[in-house]
Amino acid sequence: MSTRRQLAVLAAALAIVATSGSAALAQKKYDTGATDTEIKVGNIMPYSGPASAYGVIGRTEAAYFKMINDQGGINGRKINFISYDDNYSPPKTVEQARKLVESDEVLLVFNSLGTPPNTAIQKYMNQKKVPQLFVATGATKWNDPQNFPWTMGWQPNYQSETIIYARYILKNHPNAKIAVLYQNDDYGKDYLKGLKDGLGAKAASMIVAEDSYEVSEPTIDSHIVRLKATGADVFINITTPKFAAQAIKKNAELGWKPLHFLNNVSGSIGSVIKPAGFENAQDIISSQYFKDPTDAQWKTDKAMIAWNEFLDKYYPEANRADASVMYAYIVSQGLVHVLKACGDNLTRENIMKQAASIRDYEPLGLLPGVKVNTSPTDFAPLSQLQLIRFKGETWERFGEVLSGDVGG
Incomplete structure (x- = not known):
């Protein structure tokens, strides 16, 4: 092969590599709060005040994301979980939400607790087009994708x-x-x-x-x-x-x-x-809608075994009779499920798109027959209960x- 031809072949090969590399880079899309190595997730909990019993939810979530990070993160990215106390006081919730969005620059706010606190920040989150995802309250108002496309509930309303x-x-x-x-x-x-x-x-x-x-x-x-x-x-x-x-x-x-x-x-x-x-x-x-950790019938259940193994290593001081610990374990799986589905398109718009496209998902811990389903017109992931x-x-x-x- 002549030197000229060799150079032409090499140039063509380099062009292909460069093109494919550009395509790979082009496939990665990030909004504020996401990079090649990190996903910033915000959270607001009543660690103090009249609803402080729910603070265990935030602590369980922090432990769960630590486990996910130790396992390599989500598509190679570690979750940076930033959780603040609002004392179950709506004015404080507004302050903390602004801090998370404007100072910490989180990608989304996840599972913040309480109907009055979340109501206080709902318009702000939607104006900013920042996902207010899987809020920890069963108010019916969270299922309103037409008027509030950036807010989604989790539990049965x-x-x-x-x-x-x-x-x-x-x-x-x-x-x-x-x-x-x-x-x-x-x-x-x-x-x-x-x-x-x-x-x-x-x-x-x-x-x-x-x-x-x-x-x-x-x-x-x-x-x-x-x-x-x-x-x-x-x-x-x-x-x-x-x-x-x-x-x-x-x-x-x-x-x-x-x-x-x-x-x-x-x-x-x-x-x-x-x-x-x-x-x-x-x-x-x-x-x-989820398994009671104190119920002996679940002793050998694979979900309960996994839950206990997680707590043994990452949150050993947890009160295992507190249903809020199981709740937090399940909803944390929901967020990981959505973030994995986003792949390398970690834009806020895609997060809501994936959250609104869940089909018959069964995170560990739900009762038999209970499944997570959403659509662009139905922002109520869970709707089933057993007396x-x-x-x-x-x-x-x-x-x-x-x-x-x-x-x-």
Whole structure:
């Protein structure tokens, strides 16, 4: 081969290499917060204040992402998890969200907790076009892709949950007199709306009392006294963990034994039931969509084995009876699933695209038959629940896996 021809072949080969290299580089797309080596993930939790029992969620997530990083990260990139305390105070949430977006320059804000806190930052996150992904609240408003395309929930929504309770009451206790205690904010009102929608035309006659409390109150004892005085034989308890435990205790002190429904965000044995006293919680009804770590039937389950191995190494001090630890483990898997699906296109737009394209995903820890599904028009990843009843020192599942379709 002549020297001229050799040079021509070499030049052609170099051109091909250069072109393919450029194509490979072109395939990598990053927004602020993502690089070849790092993905910045923001988070806001009530590590202090009236909802501090939920702070364990942020600590579990930090431990989970440490495990992922030790395993090589996501497509070779390490998660830089930045989590701040907001004291469950919406003005503080706004401050922390601005810090995460404008100072820390995170790619997204993940699983920040609470309905009032997330409501306070929803418009800001959408104006900035920063994903407010898998928020840790079941408010129905997070499923509104048309008006808030950058906000997505995770857990079954509150209205669906109380619709399921309402249907149970109508079927099994059609003449019930219902008393409702609820937190006086969007979280409590969302649950209350679901209950009324589920009861339909009978809501006005069946609900004999509604009483709301403020999160700033030190105790809800006086509310329980008022509700007992109505003679109600069904109690709908829409409270966060601190107040849920108080309500269970006070009912026992007063000798008030209505059929007691407890919203599932306060169904943790470790942070609610045990402090309130197992003997005081017998026969309370709630709902679940993930496996209860205290339930012996899951002892040899592969998801529970993996969960325990993770905690042994990365969060050994965790209270394994606290359902919030399992919740955080499951939702963290959800984020990893989405980030892996993004590949090398780590733009905020693609994160929301992948989050809205989940099909029959089953992270470790969900109950059998419960799956994660989303679409561009459905931002509610989980929608199924199973009723549970407290017996002895654990929850017992009963009935089928249900879906409380909102407005259905």
